[in-house]
Amino acid sequence: xxxxxxxxxxxxxxxxxxxxxxxxxxxxxxxxxxxxxxxxxxxxxxxxxxxxxxxxxxxxxxxxxxxxxxxxxxxxxxxxxxxxxxxxxxxxxxxxxxxxxxxxxxxxxxxxxxxxxxxxxxxxxxxxxxxxxxxxxxxxxxxxxxxxxxxxxxxxxxxxxxxxxxxxxxxxxxxxxxxxxxxxxxxxxxxxxxxxxxxxxxxxxxxxxxxxxxxxxxxxxxxxxxxxxxxxxxxxxxxxxxxxxxxxxxxxxxxxxxxxxxxxxxxxxxxxxxxxxxxxxxxxxxxxxxxxxxxxxxxxxxxxxxxxxxxxxxxxxxxxxxxxxxxxxxxxxxxxxxxxxxxxxxxxxxxxxxxxxxxxxxxxxxxxxxxxxxxxxxxxxxxxxxxxxxxxxxxxxxxxxxxxxxxxxxxxxxxxxxxxxxxxxxxxxxxxxxxxxxx
Amino acid sequence: xxxxxxxxxxxxxxxxxxxxxxxxxxxxxxxxxxxxxxxxxxxxxxxxxxxxxxxxxxxxxxxxxxxxxxxxxxxxxxxxxxxxxxxxxxxxxxxxxxxxxxxxxxxxxxxxxxxxxxxxxxxxxxxxxxxxxxxxxxxxxxxxxxxxxxxxxxxxxxxxxxxxxxxxxxxxxxxxxxxxxxxxxxxxxxxxxxxxxxxxxxxxxxxxxxxxxxxxxxxxxxxxxxxxxxxxxxxxxxxxxxxxxxxxxxxxxxxxxxxxxxxxxxxxxxxxxxxxxxxxxxxxxxxxxxxxxxxxxxxxxxxxxxxxxxxxxxxxxxxxxxxx
Numbered sequence: 001x002x003x004x005x006x007x008x009x010x011x012x013x014x015x016x017x018x019x020x021x022x023x024x025x026x027x028x029x030x031x032x033x034x035x036x037x038x039x040x041x042x043x044x045x046x047x048x049x050x051x052x053x054x055x056x057x058x059x060x061x062x063x064x065x066x067x068x069x070x071x072x073x074x075x076x077x078x079x080x081x082x083x084x085x086x087x088x089x090x091x092x093x094x095x096x097x098x099x100x101x102x103x104x105x106x107x108x109x110x111x112x113x114x115x116x117x118x119x120x121x122x123x124x125x126x127x128x129x130x131x132x133x134x135x136x137x138x139x140x141x142x143x144x145x146x147x148x149x150x151x152x153x154x155x156x157x158x159x160x161x162x163x164x165x166x167x168x169x170x171x172x173x174x175x176x177x178x179x180x181x182x183x184x185x186x187x188x189x190x191x192x193x194x195x196x197x198x199x200x201x202x203x204x205x206x207x208x209x210x211x212x213x214x215x216x217x218x219x220x221x222x223x224x225x226x227x228x229x230x231x232x233x234x235x236x237x238x239x240x241x242x243x244x245x246x247x248x249x250x251x252x253x254x255x256x257x258x259x260x261x262x263x264x265x266x267x268x269x270x271x272x273x274x275x276x277x278x279x280x281x282x283x284x285x286x287x288x289x290x291x292x293x294x295x296x297x298x299x300x301x302x303x304x305x306x307x308x309x310x311x312x313x314x315x316x317x318x319x320x321x322x323x324x325x326x327x328x329x330x331x332x333x334x335x336x337x338x339x340x341x342x343x344x345x346x347x348x349x350x351x352x353x354x355x356x357x358x359x360x361x362x363x364x365x366x367x368x369x370x371x372x373x374x375x376x377x378x379x380x381x382x383x384x385x386x387x388x389x390x391x392x393x394x395x396x397x398x399x400x401x402x403x404x405x406x407x408x409x410x411x412x413x414x415x416x417x418x419x420x421x422x423x424x425x426x427x428x429x430x431x432x433x434x435x436x437x438x439x
Numbered sequence: 440x441x442x443x444x445x446x447x448x449x450x451x452x453x454x455x456x457x458x459x460x461x462x463x464x465x466x467x468x469x470x471x472x473x474x475x476x477x478x479x480x481x482x483x484x485x486x487x488x489x490x491x492x493x494x495x496x497x498x499x500x501x502x503x504x505x506x507x508x509x510x511x512x513x514x515x516x517x518x519x520x521x522x523x524x525x526x527x528x529x530x531x532x533x534x535x536x537x538x539x540x541x542x543x544x545x546x547x548x549x550x551x552x553x554x555x556x557x558x559x560x561x562x563x564x565x566x567x568x569x570x571x572x573x574x575x576x577x578x579x580x581x582x583x584x585x586x587x588x589x590x591x592x593x594x595x596x597x598x599x600x601x602x603x604x605x606x607x608x609x610x611x612x613x614x615x616x617x618x619x620x621x622x623x624x625x626x627x628x629x630x631x632x633x634x635x636x637x638x639x640x641x642x643x644x645x646x647x648x649x650x651x652x653x654x655x656x657x658x659x660x661x662x663x664x665x666x667x668x669x670x671x672x673x674x675x676x677x678x679x680x681x682x683x684x685x686x687x688x689x690x691x692x693x694x695x696x697x698x699x700x701x702x703x704x705x706x707x708x709x710x711x712x713x714x715x716x717x718x719x720x721x722x723x724x725x726x727x728x729x730x731x732x733x734x735x736x737x738x739x740x741x742x743x744x745x746x747x748x749x750x751x752x753x754x755x756x757x758x759x760x761x762x763x
Binding site: 011322323325326336337340359361368370372382408410416419421423 | 445448449451455457459460462513515520696698
């Protein structure tokens with residue numbers, strides 16, 4: 001296994017892992033939460049509660065019949081105050097259930113550990129848990145774990161590469177909830193009949209690697225669960241990069257890992273599976289890293305889903321400087337939000353509050369054709385040529401340059417000495433190519 | 440509800456962080472890499488080498504500043520590219536050149552070759568190299584009057600360059616040893632005489648990842664192979680150390696803007712530079728051909744880029760059989 005000495009292009013980013021030694025705290029329940037009905041890829045949920053309804057922790061408050069979806073649960077006990085529509089970070093509009101918490105955190109009566117006898121029960125439990133890919137893509141897990149060619153799947157990959165700067169929530173999870181991770185991995189291996197699992201961890205987390213190895217040994221699974229140590233380079237945590245680094249298989253954009261006999265998910269996803277099978281408590285909280293120069297006390301904290309970012313900030317000592325940019329996720333691929341009234345959603349693993357200087361993006365200057373972008377691209381794409389083709393509105397050329405392979409990891413923009421927004425232009429170019437193809 | 444930060448945040452596309460490398464830093468590193476050659480130039484040719492270099496730098500920066508003002512463009516003096524052009528041009532001049540001629544060269548480099556084509560990143564050919572060729576043809580006498588190097592231990596005020604001697608009288612006419620050439624104890628342009636100093640700077644540039652090895656190695660290897668064919672081992676070393684090969688291979692041919700972007704293109708470019716340099720040295724009527732070779736390959740660069748881009752339409756790197 002593994003391709004010794006063979007790697008995709010990668011870059012060095014400043015790690016900024018200030019919170020790596022901060023043991024996770026649990027946030028006090030906020031006065032209100034605002035739970036989005038669209039927290040996964042696929043069809044949004046419809047609210048199942050109305051204004052004035054009493055809800056309990058873990059109660060299903062949103063669901064839909066659509067296949068690609070996952071139910072949404074209340075993270076607090078209390079009363080539904082309102083159902084509102086709010087513009088989301090993607091520019092669309094989402095329905096949100098606003099719940100006034102009573103602080104009692106009474107647990108819904110129907111919550112009990114799932115009874116699982118076979119694969120079908122397992123997949124049903126995964127859907128009921130509300131689990132989505134917690135690495136960022138938020139693809140419903142019950143679909144991911146149930147590929148059409150399940151017989152051909154022989155490898156499980158746990159993506160524990162936390163390559164985004166600042167974020168340490170997965171790192172803390174690996175130290176604090178190691179057994180849940182292994183439980184989750186073993187459950188998936190059992191029900192999906194997978195013989196081999198790899199946990200891909202970057203070498204800059206030696207304590208996590210040690211802990212994982214120790215717990216794997218305690219469980220007696222040294223032979224079928226292996227920790228694969230990755231270089232601490234960006235973007236090791238990207239799905240296609242991780243698959244190449246561990247198996248040597250080259251996956252193209254638009255393909256699924258299952259086509260290559262692989263099921264891959266984020267480490268937090270597996271830890272949740274382990275925890276859910278034991279407790280039956282659906283996905284209502286999230287461990288996140290809060291950092292950035294505008295926040296008083298950077299830390300790792302477990303936050304109820306639906307908590308407004310302003311409340312998260314308050315739980316971290318409040319703002320010590322005026323926030324100029326708030327990012328959901330890491331600085332490389334995260335999304336800047338327009339308001340700290342925005343609520344936390346399932347796939348968030350970090351909230352960064354940047355002050356003025358940190359938010360400052362240097363002015364763009366002329367391209368000097370240095371080629372650093374090409375050498376940074378994991379897939380050897382030609383960022384400058386793609387930008388030129390986009391500016392010329394040349395969809396054929398963009399296709400020839402394989403613009404759709406771009407995963408917008410941001411490496412090209414990061415290394416560009418002229419500070420050109422290459423990654424952003426690729427995003428625009430991809431949208432343009434899709435539009436051109438539909439004509 | 441406290442709406443203090445509602446709709447008042449910067450919303451931009453990822454990434455929200457940028458790397459530490461900037462155009463200014465790259466140019467700065469190249470300037471640092473030229474320091475050994477500058478010291479060698481001052482040692483060999485005296486204070487006038489320093490003054491001529493400073494005159495060129497000031498002239499280039501002033502021309503750059505004025506052109507940005509006249510063309511109503513964003514000021515680009517801060518990126519240090521004009522400073523670098525000034526230094527590179529000065530290094531390609533004999534130290535005794537009248538200042539006004541050097542300033543004419545700076546005008547050609549910055550105003551004509553760089554700014555009129557759109558400024559940084561847009562020029563088709565290397566400004567310093569092209570300006571040198573212009574001066575070389577327009578002021579042939581002044582540009583070929585070589586003050587004697589201190590290290591040569593000769594009393595004359597001016598002397599011929601080793602390549603000049605080779606051109607006039609063949610290998611037997613060359614008075615300097617290969618070691619003199621390597622150390623820079625010979626007549627020539629300010630910055631080109633010491634192969635050692637340029638090698639130190641060039642290796643620094645490769646180690647600090649400002650340039651890749653492709654162009655210098657393929658350029659020098661081509662010169663060495665052709666030198667070997669025409670003059671044996673001594674010939675190879677002579678051609679590597681003489682004239683502007685080292686300066687050209689590490690500092691002029693590697694100019695990002697006017698050289699190919701992809702590794703394969705860089706190698707083709709380097710081989711082309713070496714080939715034309717040697718063809719001119721051996722067969723043409725000029726003793727030295729580095730500038731002409733680089734200029735010619737600059738012009739071919741867009742075509743080399745296009746060929747390589749077509750070849751390299753980037754599939755994700757194919758792994759040789761994942762073994763599971």
